[in-house]
Amino acid sequence: MDLFAFIKPKNELERSDETDVKKPYVPDEMWEKCPECGTLLLTTDVEENCQVCSKCNHHFRINARKRIELTVDRDSFVEMDAELESENIIDFPGYEEKLEKSKKISKEKESVICGTCKIGGAEVVIVSMNSEFMMGSMGSVTGDKITRAFEYATDKKLPIIVFTVSGGARMQEGIISLMQMAKTSGAVKRHSDAGLLYITVLTDPTSGGVTASFAMEGDIILAEPKALIAFAGPRVIEQTIRQKLPRDFQTAEFVQNKGFVDRVVDRRQMRQTLSDLLRIHNYGEAEI
Amino acid sequence: MSAYEKVLAARDTKKLTSADYIHAMFGESFIELHGDRNYADDKAVIGGVGMLNEMPVTVIGLEKGRNTMERMERNFGAAHPEGYRKALRLMKQAEKFHRPVLCFVDTSGAFCGIGAEERGQGHAIATNLMEMMALKTPVLSIFIGEGGSGGAIALAVADEVWMMENAVYSVISPEGCASILWKDSSKAPEAAEALKMTAQDLFKLGVVERILREPVQGDQKMFESLKLLICRTFEKNLAVDGERLAELRYQRFRKIGKVK
Numbered sequence A: 001m002d003l004f005a006f007i008k009p010k011n012e013l014e015r016s017d018e019t020d021v022k023k024p025y026v027p028d029e030m031w032e033k034c035p036e037c038g039t040l041l042l043t044t045d046v047e048e049n050c051q052v053c054s055k056c057n058h059h060f061r062i063n064a065r066k067r068i069e070l071t072v073d074r075d076s077f078v079e080m081d082a083e084l085e086s087e088n089i090i091d092f093p094g095y096e097e098k099l100e101k102s103k104k105i106s107k108e109k110e111s112v113i114c115g116t117c118k119i120g121g122a123e124v125v126i127v128s129m130n131s132e133f134m135m136g137s138m139g140s141v142t143g144d145k146i147t148r149a150f151e152y153a154t155d156k157k158l159p160i161i162v163f164t165v166s167g168g169a170r171m172q173e174g175i176i177s178l179m180q181m182a183k184t185s186g187a188v189k190r191h192s193d194a195g196l197l198y199i200t201v202l203t204d205p206t207s208g209g210v211t212a213s214f215a216m217e218g219d220i221i222l223a224e225p226k227a228l229i230a231f232a233g234p235r236v237i238e239q240t241i242r243q244k245l246p247r248d249f250q251t252a253e254f255v256q257n258k259g260f261v262d263r264v265v266d267r268r269q270m271r272q273t274l275s276d277l278l279r280i281h282n283y284g285e286a287e288i
Numbered sequence B: 001m002s003a004y005e006k007v008l009a010a011r012d013t014k015k016l017t018s019a020d021y022i023h024a025m026f027g028e029s030f031i032e033l034h035g036d037r038n039y040a041d042d043k044a045v046i047g048g049v050g051m052l053n054e055m056p057v058t059v060i061g062l063e064k065g066r067n068t069m070e071r072m073e074r075n076f077g078a079a080h081p082e083g084y085r086k087a088l089r090l091m092k093q094a095e096k097f098h099r100p101v102l103c104f105v106d107t108s109g110a111f112c113g114i115g116a117e118e119r120g121q122g123h124a125i126a127t128n129l130m131e132m133m134a135l136k137t138p139v140l141s142i143f144i145g146e147g148g149s150g151g152a153i154a155l156a157v158a159d160e161v162w163m164m165e166n167a168v169y170s171v172i173s174p175e176g177c178a179s180i181l182w183k184d185s186s187k188a189p190e191a192a193e194a195l196k197m198t199a200q201d202l203f204k205l206g207v208v209e210r211i212l213r214e215p216v217q218g219d220q221k222m223f224e225s226l227k228l229l230i231c232r233t234f235e236k237n238l239a240v241d242g243e244r245l246a247e248l249r250y251q252r253f254r255k256i257g258k259v260k
Helices: A010-015 A043-048 A064-071 A095-106 A140-155 A171-193 A234-241 A252-257 A267-280 B003-011 B018-029 B068-073 B081-096 B114-118 B121-133 B149-153 B174-181 B185-195 B199-204 B220-238 B242-254
Strands: A031-033 A040-042 A078-080 A112-119 A122-129 A160-166 A198-206 A220-223 B045-052 B055-062 B101-107 B139-148 B160-164 B168-170 B210-212
Touching: A031 A043, A040 A043, A064 A112, A064 A122, A064 A160, A064 A267, A078 A140, A095 A171, A112 A140, A112 A267, A122 A140, A122 A267, A140 A160, A140 A171, A171 A198, A171 B121, A171 B149, A171 B168, A171 B174, A171 B185, A171 B242, A198 A267, A220 A252, A220 A267, A234 B114, B003 B139, B003 B168, B003 B174, B003 B185, B018 B045, B018 B055, B018 B101, B018 B139, B018 B220, B045 B081, B045 B220, B055 B081, B055 B220, B081 B101, B081 B121, B101 B149, B121 B149, B121 B242, B139 B149, B139 B220, B160 B199, B168 B199, B174 B185, B199 B210
Parallel strands: A122 A160, A160 A198, A198 A220, B055 B101, B101 B139, B139 B160, B139 B168, B160 B210
Antiparallel strands: A031 A040, A078 A112, A112 A122, B045 B055
């Protein structure tokens, strides 16, 4: 099997099914099939719609760069610590290969991108995690970049917005990855004690050690519709308690109902919501 | 002993639990305090106040239970969010009265279940990490058996972390690691080796400050010397200004696995 088959868009996988000769040929770059409702959508329409299905509002997964592009004022993003790369600190078998593969797939050096930007004119530190890099898992460089972003924001008295997507701590870094939970939490606490605003946006999926650290530490916690938000993932729970889970369990809406998310926000309104929240907290253009 | 043998030793049900340590070191002075003031009293976490020699101390332990009945009642040491919230409540109380906090860690991990998720397991652990980092009173965590991931670090954001010689501390269980990476949980021994989860490995990585000889039940002399060691550490840290102590704690974690 082609090693990269699993990351191809679904419609491409189907086209490669040679037994089905009657299927009309559709160039992949023109169409995208919604994985939720199955509707064929024009790629340009999906793009214009912030990567959301116009039929069922399914939010397509997007990478960290795309997220930044959709969120910040045009050309305002300046990346920080872009050069940092992970090493195999505990000599974990196969980790180097895994890193190389992830770099190739994601065209990024790590599972998070940090920088400064403007949103609605307000200067903000932005952190955007990347599901295309080892499922956004948190290794020491991920943790360090996030910690540095918080320290920078504290130092410059800036608000910070973090988009999370993660399978949790990166086991290939053993205990060092677990320590990132404490480290990032400490940096959040200092930022918070300095009286500065921290908004988290939980996107699909946010779980494990990221949920149990900075994802849940925002002053305001937003989430994208239907995003999976969990400490332990559904499969682990089913194996532990040996019973079926309720429908909608651990979706953003469910977690909001349980009181751990402030607000589920549609991606198309995210930029405006963030901008409004920043303004309410007196960030933005200096008053005249 | 191989890494996996240490894992099995750390899980041994005949091993001393937090309750044993508390009993041996605090004796009759221990007063248990229950509940998180929010939802319930989680019996996987024992907490309270007592005297360590002449020193008032808040003590909190993840408790697996000493026999089958107790283990059921204690949920095998797997805490729910209310357990972590109880621990934090007692730590904040300790801070108010400027008492040091002693934590015993022994858990396979935070409980994975419907109620735990509904009541915010991730949020409870996250809050502990954040608040413990800024606690303006001394905190010492001692791993006496298993240190299972997020459920363990939620009681281990401390000035110093000590481990019993046969205790383990890991981001994931070796079985879980083997089944995710190699689709074969029988490769747990290899995973245990790769994860560097023994006290000795963790000491080398700079994650723990001290490895301790494990006391034997009934050997009061060993407990007395452990008590003395703890008291000395607390005395030293009580002399440090609270703000400074929190700063040192932050730097302790800041430098682990430091990136160039």
